[in-house]
Amino acid sequence: xxxxxxxxxxxxxxxxNIALGLGLAAFVILVFxxxxxxxxxxxxxxx
Amino acid sequence: xxRSPALSGDVLTPDDEATATVRHARWQDYFQLMKPRVMSLVxxxxxxxxxxxxxxxHPLLGAVAVFCIAVxxxxxxxxxxxxxxxxxxxxxxxxxxxxxxxxxxGEEAATLGVVLSLLSVMLMGMxxxxxxxxxxxxxxxxxxxxxxxxxxxxxxxxxxxxxxxGALPPAIGWAAATGHAPLNAWLMVLIIFLWTPPHFWxxxxxxxxxxxxxxxxxxxxVKGAKETRRQILLYSLVLIPICVAPVFTGLGGWLYLAVSxxxxxxxxxxxxxxxxxxxxxxxxxxxxxxxxxxxxxxxxKRGKPVGDARHARNLFAFSILYLFALFAALLAEAVLGLPVxxxxxxxxxx
Numbered sequence: 001x002x003x004x005x006x007x008x009x010x011x012x013x014x015x016x017n018i019a020l021g022l023g024l025a026a027f028v029i030l031v032f033x034x035x036x037x038x039x040x041x042x043x044x045x046x047x
Numbered sequence: 048x049x050r051s052p053a054l055s056g057d058v059l060t061p062d063d064e065a066t067a068t069v070r071h072a073r074w075q076d077y078f079q080l081m082k083p084r085v086m087s088l089v090x091x092x093x094x095x096x097x098x099x100x101x102x103x104x105h106p107l108l109g110a111v112a113v114f115c116i117a118v119x120x121x122x123x124x125x126x127x128x129x130x131x132x133x134x135x136x137x138x139x140x141x142x143x144x145x146x147x148x149x150x151x152x153g154e155e156a157a158t159l160g161v162v163l164s165l166l167s168v169m170l171m172g173m174x175x176x177x178x179x180x181x182x183x184x185x186x187x188x189x190x191x192x193x194x195x196x197x198x199x200x201x202x203x204x205x206x207x208x209x210x211x212x213g214a215l216p217p218a219i220g221w222a223a224a225t226g227h228a229p230l231n232a233w234l235m236v237l238i239i240f241l242w243t244p245p246h247f248w249x250x251x252x253x254x255x256x257x258x259x260x261x262x263x264x265x266x267x268x269v270k271g272a273k274e275t276r277r278q279i280l281l282y283s284l285v286l287i288p289i290c291v292a293p294v295f296t297g298l299g300g301w302l303y304l305a306v307s308x309x310x311x312x313x314x315x316x317x318x319x320x321x322x323x324x325x326x327x328x329x330x331x332x333x334x335x336x337x338x339x340x341x342x343x344x345x346x347x348k349r350g351k352p353v354g355d356a357r358h359a360r361n362l363f364a365f366s367i368l369y370l371f372a373l374f375a376a377l378l379a380e381a382v383l384g385l386p387v388x389x390x391x392x393x394x395x396x397x
Contacts, residue, residue: 012071019074027166030111034174037107 076145080128080156081121081163088370089120089216095374096220096235098381099298104224112175112223116216119167119183123212126160126191129153131199137261140254160191171223179223186215200262203269210243211236217374231298234289235377241286242370245279245318249363252276252327253356272327279362283318287311290373297389299377304388306376310369317362326359 093116097109104112128135128146136147145151164187172180194209202208217235222228248266251258252275255267267275290307293299299307380387 009071012073016072016074016077019077030114031170031174033107034111034170037105038174 070150072145072150076150077155077159079145080125080151080159082124082127083121085124085213086117086120089213090117091371091378092235092239092374093117093216093220095378095381096217096232097224098220099217099235099377100221100224100232101381102225108175109224112171112179112220115167115171115175115179116183116219116223118163119171119187120216122160122163122167123187123190124160125156125163126187127195129156129160130191130195132156134200134261134263138254138257140257164191175223176226178226178228179219182215182219182222182228186212186219189215201264203264203266205264206247207244210240210247213243214239231293231296234293234296234298235374238286238290238293238373239370241282241289242366244282245286246363246366246370248275248279248282249321249359249366252321252359255327267327272325275327276322276324280318280322283315287315293377294388297387300380300385300387302380302385303373303376306372310372313365314362314369317358317365320358321362324358325355327356329356 090113094113097104097112128144131141132144132146132153135141135144141147146153146156164184168180168184168187171183190209190212194205194212198205198209214236217239218228218232221232221235251265251267252272255265255272258265259268266278270278287307290311291304294304294307379385
């Protein structure tokens with residue numbers, strides 16, 4: 001099936017799903033990095 | 048795609064056939080729900096508040112704070128677009144928005160707004176501090192509930208009181224950096240708060256027919272153009288001294304003094320011209336939505352019937368430039384470490 005045969009609705013939905021997935025992944029990474037930064041200030045002096 | 052009978056399985060009617068031609072929603076349409084243009088101004092003023100505090104903050108945490116404020120602003124924008132879809136559909140300026148255009152369902156906009164509101168406030172609280180998170184939550188609720196659901200459709204003072212929501216980001220930024228919100232942070236809030244009425248009333252002077260059609264009680268619709276022009280001048284007379292005040296409270300330096308003083312004189316001149324004009328007395332002269340920001344003689348040279356509304360357009364356009372310049376000056380002084388001018392005798396216990 002060529003690219004132009006893809007249903008426009010499915011194509012648009014796919015784009016939205018990818019955007020949502022990337023957004024969620026970015027959020028998880030952001031929370032992780034923020035946690036490391038905030039905890040880093042506390043554990044740093046012990047090393 | 049919203050409102051598509053082909054997807055919902057309903058029988059097509061002639062009206063449905065018209066809407067069926069609407070394209071499918073893309074992620075960009077959901078981004079538009081967050082009012083990116085408003086969000087950019089919110090980010091800018093919040094960043095200025097964060098840096099004007101002149102308190103060291105981890106760059107990543109500073110970026111997260113600004114990100115949370117941006118997402119919170121976007122969330123309240125999405126809630127606004129959900130609730131105001133009926134009004135937006137009647138106004139030329141807003142009828143192309145995703146919900147009235149039939150690209151995104153109202154429920155989806157509301158869901159996006161609620162989810163992003165919760166995420167932004169929680170992240171701000173956990174990553175930065177709960178004062179900033181509380182101010183952010185207050186801002187979202189104030190804009191989405193107090194302004195959008197209540198004030199906007201009820202009183203001609205809608206944008207005066209509701210302007211508080213748009214004014215708070217500098218205080219949130221300051222609170223994010225320091226954990227508290229002193230007088231200088233609230234002075235920045237006051238500047239935006241007092242700037243909002245002349246800014247929006249200048250706009251509403253030349254699109255008042257749209258507001259009237261949508262049933263929004265903007266000042267020109269309720270009290271008339273003459274009273275609106277008078278209020279614009281009065282608010283401008285109060286605004287400009289407040290804009291210069293940071294020079295005396297240890298917030299602004301020489302650059303800020305020059306920008307606020309000179310820009311303030313131009314602002315007052317334009318406000319006086321609006322007051323002395325007949326702007327708003329005639330019907331909206333704009334031939335198309337894209338001309339919203341076209342000002343002064345530029346429109347006349349293109350053969351458009353701008354009438355006396357050009358004075359209102361000029362003030363509207365300059366007000367954006369002035370606010371940007373004020374906060375850019377504060378930002379530049381903070382980033383470059385330039386000294387502030389706070390007079391010793393007027394130093395406040397900040």
